[in-house]
Amino acid sequence: MATLHIGNVKTEEMSGDPGLLTRDQLVLAGCAAERALWFARDGDVVVLPAAPGEAFVEHVTRTTGVRAASLRIVVPPAGRAGAPVLTADRLADERLHAELRAALDGRAPDRVQAYYPDAAVVALAGALGAAHAVPGHAFLAQGGAAAANSKALFRAVAAGIGIPVAPGETAAGPAAAAAAVARHFAAGHPVILKRELQSAGEGNEIVSPHAGVAPLGAERVTVLDAAAVRAHLEERWPWLTDGGRGRLVVERYLPGVRPVYAEYLVTGAGVEHTGEGELLMAPVLDGVVVPVPDLAPDARAELLRLTRRLCEAYRAIGYRGTMSVDGLVTPGGDVLLNETNSRLSGATHLHDVIARAAGPGRTLLDRGGWAVPSFAAAARRLAATGRAFDPSTRTGTLLTCDFTRLDGTVGYCVVAAGIDAVRHEEAEVRGLFAPAARS
Amino acid sequence: MATLHIGNVKTEEMSGDPGLLTRDQLVLAGCAAERALWFARDGDVVVLPAAPGEAFVEHVTRTTGVRAASLRIVVPPAGRAGAPVLTADRLADERLHAELRAALDGRAPDRVQAYYPDAAVVALAGALGAAHAVPGHAFLAQGGAAAANSKALFRAVAAGIGIPVAPGETAAGPAAAAAAVARHFAAGHPVILKRELQSAGEGNEIVSPHAGVAPLGAERVTVLDAAAVRAHLEERWPWLTDGGRGRLVVERYLPGVRPVYAEYLVTGAGVEHTGEGELLMAPVLDGVVVPVPDLAPDARAELLRLTRRLCEAYRAIGYRGTMSVDGLVTPGGDVLLNETNSRLSGATHLHDVIARAAGPGRTLLDRGGWAVPSFAAAARRLAATGRAFDPSTRTGTLLTCDFTRLDGTVGYCVVAAGIDAVRHEEAEVRGLFAPAARS
Numbered sequence: 001m002a003t004l005h006i007g008n009v010k011t012e013e014m015s016g017d018p019g020l021l022t023r024d025q026l027v028l029a030g031c032a033a034e035r036a037l038w039f040a041r042d043g044d045v046v047v048l049p050a051a052p053g054e055a056f057v058e059h060v061t062r063t064t065g066v067r068a069a070s071l072r073i074v075v076p077p078a079g080r081a082g083a084p085v086l087t088a089d090r091l092a093d094e095r096l097h098a099e100l101r102a103a104l105d106g107r108a109p110d111r112v113q114a115y116y117p118d119a120a121v122v123a124l125a126g127a128l129g130a131a132h133a134v135p136g137h138a139f140l141a142q143g144g145a146a147a148a149n150s151k152a153l154f155r156a157v158a159a160g161i162g163i164p165v166a167p168g169e170t171a172a173g174p175a176a177a178a179a180a181v182a183r184h185f186a187a188g189h190p191v192i193l194k195r196e197l198q199s200a201g202e203g204n205e206i207v208s209p210h211a212g213v214a215p216l217g218a219e220r221v222t223v224l225d226a227a228a229v230r231a232h233l234e235e236r237w238p239w240l241t242d243g244g245r246g247r248l249v250v251e252r253y254l255p256g257v258r259p260v261y262a263e264y265l266v267t268g269a270g271v272e273h274t275g276e277g278e279l280l281m282a283p284v285l286d287g288v289v290v291p292v293p294d295l296a297p298d299a300r301a302e303l304l305r306l307t308r309r310l311c312e313a314y315r316a317i318g319y320r321g322t323m324s325v326d327g328l329v330t331p332g333g334d335v336l337l338n339e340t341n342s343r344l345s346g347a348t349h350l351h352d353v354i355a356r357a358a359g360p361g362r363t364l365l366d367r368g369g370w371a372v373p374s375f376a377a378a379a380r381r382l383a384a385t386g387r388a389f390d391p392s393t394r395t396g397t398l399l400t401c402d403f404t405r406l407d408g409t410v411g412y413c414v415v416a417a418g419i420d421a422v423r424h425e426e427a428e429v430r431g432l433f434a435p436a437a438r439s
Numbered sequence: 440m441a442t443l444h445i446g447n448v449k450t451e452e453m454s455g456d457p458g459l460l461t462r463d464q465l466v467l468a469g470c471a472a473e474r475a476l477w478f479a480r481d482g483d484v485v486v487l488p489a490a491p492g493e494a495f496v497e498h499v500t501r502t503t504g505v506r507a508a509s510l511r512i513v514v515p516p517a518g519r520a521g522a523p524v525l526t527a528d529r530l531a532d533e534r535l536h537a538e539l540r541a542a543l544d545g546r547a548p549d550r551v552q553a554y555y556p557d558a559a560v561v562a563l564a565g566a567l568g569a570a571h572a573v574p575g576h577a578f579l580a581q582g583g584a585a586a587a588n589s590k591a592l593f594r595a596v597a598a599g600i601g602i603p604v605a606p607g608e609t610a611a612g613p614a615a616a617a618a619a620v621a622r623h624f625a626a627g628h629p630v631i632l633k634r635e636l637q638s639a640g641e642g643n644e645i646v647s648p649h650a651g652v653a654p655l656g657a658e659r660v661t662v663l664d665a666a667a668v669r670a671h672l673e674e675r676w677p678w679l680t681d682g683g684r685g686r687l688v689v690e691r692y693l694p695g696v697r698p699v700y701a702e703y704l705v706t707g708a709g710v711e712h713t714g715e716g717e718l719l720m721a722p723v724l725d726g727v728v729v730p731v732p733d734l735a736p737d738a739r740a741e742l743l744r745l746t747r748r749l750c751e752a753y754r755a756i757g758y759r760g761t762m763s764v765d766g767l768v769t770p771g772g773d774v775l776l777n778e779t780n781s782r783l784s785g786a787t788h789l790h791d792v793i794a795r796a797a798g799p800g801r802t803l804l805d806r807g808g809w810a811v812p813s814f815a816a817a818a819r820r821l822a823a824t825g826r827a828f829d830p831s832t833r834t835g836t837l838l839t840c841d842f843t844r845l846d847g848t849v850g851y852c853v854v855a856a857g858i859d860a861v862r863h864e865e866a867e868v869r870g871l872f873a874p875a876a877r878s
Contacts, residue, residue: 013611088615119608139599143609143686147595153586160578160757169558170582172452172684176527244683245611247582316755318599 002104004128005046006114006121007033008086013146014116014343015198016242018081025202026084027406033086035401037061038349039113042070045103047096049086051075055376056402063389063398064353072103088120097127109133116343117321118145135267136320148319148342152196152247157313163306164336166192166328168251174237178230180250185209185226190253192218193236196246199341201284205240206253207232213255215283257328259338260292262307263351264323271311275351276303279326280367287367288347290355293419295329302335303327310340322348349400350413358415359394365422366400368411370430375402378410381432387425389415397429441543443567444485445553445560446472447525452585453555453782454637455681457520463845464641465523470842472525476500477788477839478552481509484542486535488525490514494815495841502828502837503792511542527559536566548572555782556760557584574706575759587758587781591635591686596752602745603775605631605767607690613676617669619689624648624665629692631657632675635685638780640723644679645692646671652694654722696767698777699731701746702790703762710750714790715742718765719806726806727786729794732858734768741774742766749779761787788839789852797854798833804861805839807850809869814841817849820871826864828854836868 010029012018018026030049037060040046052073061068076096079089090096108130114121117134122141125134134140139148147153152170159165168184168191171177177193184191190213195203204218207229213221224232233240240248262276277290292300307325314323324345326338350364358364372378382388382397389396394415401411412429416422449468451457457465469488476499479485491512500507515535518528529535547569553560556573561580564570573579578587586592591609598604607623607630610616616632623630629652634642643657646668652660663671672679679687701715716729731739746764753762763784765777789803797803811817821827821836828835833854840850851868855861 136599138601139595141608142595142598143591143611144595144599146611146686147586147592152582153592156578156581156583156586157756159581160575160583161755162577169580172582172585245685247585313756316600317596317752 001043002107002109003039003041003044003111003113004100004104004109004125004130004133005036005039005044006086006091006112006124007036007046007048008091008118008121009033009115010085010199011116011118011120012087013118013197014149015202016195018085018087020239020242023084024406026081028403030084031401031403031406032346033115035349036113036115037071038064038353038400040064040066040071042067045072045074045100045109047074047076047086047091047100049075049090050083053375053402053404055374055379056399059375059379059399063357074099074103088118091120091124097124100128104128113344116145119143136318139318139320144319145342146197148314148323148340150196150246151194151249151339154340155249158310158337161309161313163310164334166251166254166336166338168249170247170249172247174230174233177248177250178233181207181229181233182226184250184252185224185229190221190255192251192253193240194249194251194339195240195242196249197242200346201281204284205236208253213253216255216257216281217259217284219284254328254330254336256331257336259326260295260303260329261324261326261345261347262303263345263347264308264311264325266311266315266320266323268320271308271315273304273308274322275347275355276300277347277350277364285346286369287365288350289419289422290347290350290364290366293363296333299329299333299335303329306335306337310337314340314342324348354398354400354413354415357389357391357394361417362394362415363417363419363422364413364415365419365426366411366413367426368401368403369409370412371407371409372404372433375399375404375410378433382429385432387429387432395425397425440482441546441548442478442480442483442550442552443539443543443548443564443569443572444475444478444483445525445530445551445563446475446485446487447530447557447560448472448554449524449638450555450557450559451526452557452636453588454641455634457524457526459678459681462523465520466845467842469523470840470845471785472554474788474840475552475554476510477503477792479503479505479510481506484511484513484539484548486513486515486525486530486539488514488529489522492814492841492843494813494818495838498814498818498838502796513538513542527557530559530563536563539567543567552783555584558582575757578757578759583757584781585636586756587753587762587779589635589685590633590688590778593779594688597749597776600748600752602749603773605690605693605775605777607688609686609688611686613669613672616687616689617672620646620668620672621665623689623691624663624668629660629694631690631692632679633688633690633778634679634681635688636681639785640720643723644675647692652692655694655696655720656698656723658723693767693769693775695770696775698765699734699742699768700763700765700784700786701742702784702786703747703750703764705750705754705759705762707759710747710754712743712747713761714786714794715739716786716789716803724785725808726804727789728858728861729786729789729803729805732802735772738768738772738774742768745774745776749776753779753781763787793837793839793852793854796828796830796833800856801833801854802856802858802861803852803854804858804865805850805852806865807840807842808848809851810846810848811843811872814838814843814849817872821868824871826868826871834864836864
């Protein structure tokens with residue numbers, strides 16, 4: 001009864017040519033891939049781009065109650081983008097298949113859970129005699145993940161089933177995109193351009209006819225003269241479309257909205273809600289709060305109604321697996337949907353594992369960027385100061401991701417009773433290794 | 440109560456850059472666009488790429504009982520591909536909008552029926568204050584037609600809902616496509632490569648590891664050494680993907696299958712079957728027979744069951760309008776589905792107009808390529824020889840399309856009791872202008 005976990009964050013299909021990503025983006029993705037360990041149970045096999053740190057494995061398994069020695073962590077040889085991420089060529093490597101067969105003692109896995117369930121995942125499962133162990137494998141083997149993650153198809157499906165989205169359109173070429181931007185600019189609106197496939201806001205760009213727009217969901221705002229729009233789009237087109245592939249989403253940029261999401265597990269039996277939260281953007285994805293603090297009950301009900309309806313539509317065409325559907329709450333309390341992530345999200349480990357340990361009445365804040373001497377030192381310090389997560393009080397801080405090899409930071413999840421307590425505790429935790437001058 | 444008909448056959452979205460099509464392909468599409476006249480009722484407005492011949496308008500309207508003088512046929516100024524087809528720039532032309540407002544006496548059309556319902560059609564309807572008159576306009580305005588016509592998405596959806604398709608996959612780049620072809624070649628199978636968007640087999644290419652494969656659904660078969668596959672795909676990639684856009688379908692080519700289709704109208708209320716037929720390929724689409732001659736009842740039931748199920752899936756994501764779903768009947772009587780055409784088809788005028796006049800117990804064969812002195816001469820000759828369609832006997836021949844400006848031929852539909860009578864009558868009709876040496 002082993003599950004095969006595959007930490008393929010930022011595959012080519014999900015994020016485009018790895019050659020267009022920075023080394024830091026790739027290493028960050030590789031670290032995020034290690035969240036797969038949160039889902040592992042005794043005897044599972046985990047494919048990761050690089051060997052995780054021992055302290056991280058120990059922290060996760062101690063929290064989840066898994067015998068670390070029972071896990072098999074398999075790292076395939078480096079591929080076309082090197083070692084930071086699990087590109088398709090690494091999943092296809094015969095040497096990986098042989099290692100997995102050995103790790104599985106020749107048995108086929110009962111279940112395959114990949115971060116991004118593309119055709120390469122189904123092919124790997126097939127090589128192990130277990131294509132059927134990937135939920136929705138027939139859909140996914142035909143490139144279904146690209147469709148189910150497409151921000152362009154999302155707009156058509158949402159509009160088609162009557163779900164409100166930001167005013168906008170999709171464009172197949174720079175001329176059509178420029179005409180669309182011009183229409184928004186003429187009405188005085190900034191515009192967010194979204195690559196059909198990417199993640200965490202890294203495929204987005206905001207363009208504005210005027211200064212003073214704060215970016216949210218993209219790295220920066222480019223102020224453009226109306227006359228310069230066409231040339232800008234021509235120049236940016238390869239980046240905006242991953243080398244000319246796919247359609248570009250052109251949407252009115254809505255300032256002042258609050259980004260939220262609801263997450264589901266889509267199965268043959270139906271659509272199961274697993275949780276929802278707020279996306280913290282600074283200006284791109286920086287963290288998650290579960291549940292959304294102070295969300296009006298009407299807005300929450302609308303968010304859940306619309307996101308479930310969207311999941312039902314994708315379920316009707318054959319998608320199976322996790323769907324994390326992003327929405328926006330306007331200052332007036334209206335809910336729009338924004339995109340769908342038909343893969344594990346940066347919050348799936350919260351909903352499927354940590355929120356269950358935290359139980360009712362708890363707020364979770366998961367964020368990165370805590371600079372620490374080492375992962376082990378951070379874990380020790382939490383324990384020594386009584387700030388580590390304690391199952392008996394169901395409060396405290398867990399270390400959810402190990403970014404130390406990227407930039408000496410860790411990701412953490414603070415669990416407390418309500419957002420104020422969470423924010424207070426977060427500040428305390430982030431002060432644990434404060435510079436001497438501040439202590 | 441006017442309907443606006445738009446004869447936009449082979450738009451950029453449907454068929455790729457018109458610069459990659461031959462002049463003959465474009466003119467052929469422009470002639471086929473005139474089939475829109477078959478759907479016109481008194482007072483309707485028809486947008487066509489070029490002015491249709493008077494004899495054709497007279498023949499169609501006399502058959503449909505429409506007052507020709509009540510129709511307004513509007514031809515917009517030439518566009519980026521010239522005058523043969525209705526490219527998006529022609530539909531966006533303000534001069535067209537002004538002419539349409541005049542033709543509609545300032546009223547918005549009650550219904551808009553386009554051959555290919557892309558965002559340019561919705562924008563045109565919107566300019567006339569009637570976006571809502573396009574069925575499924577919200578889905579289509581967001582590029583939904585590209586999704587609903589995608590041969591790549593079709594494979595994912597069909598597989599996802601358990602519909603049998605030819606063994607194969609979709610590929611995002613030449614390396615993946617070459618690997619897929621190599622797998623089929625290694626098993627001794629030829630392969631059909633299909634552009635994500637195109638029509639009438641014009642985006643398909645068959646490659647085979649051995650000679651002796653008869654092409655069906657593509658212009659020709661290219662015999663390739665296994666070692667030459669990668670180079671061939673690299674070289675052909677721009678054509679196979681319309682300049683790098685979209686995914687390529689790579690399928691085992693199945694010799695000896697019979698191409699069929701079933702057609703539906705997908706509405707908010709449900710999925711309505713409008714007919715089915717056989718696709719005559721020589722080697723690309725050459726004609727249609729309605730209904731499929733001698734189709735085993737089990738195979739017909741399976742064709743209708745599978746195609747309806749597919750339509751329901753696209754309905755669930757918001758598509759509305761005509762869907763013509765292609766299938767294949769194997770020599771053993773099994774049914775596979777092949778692609779979906781979410782637009783009017785080359786048979787919609789048969790199902791929605793001519794089959795109703797023909798009534799029960801009739802077989803229809805619609806084909807092009809009858810060389811005639813002129814459209815009017817062909818109509819006169821049919822009448823003079825008693826071979827014109829006669830509503831009282833519900834037999835005889837109609838002229839369904841005017842290709843005379845392309846190559847001096849017309850399209851015709853023979854109506855008779857059964858396929859043998861139809862084929863006999865077709866031979867008689869095609870002999871009406873036989874060369875003197877044969878008479």
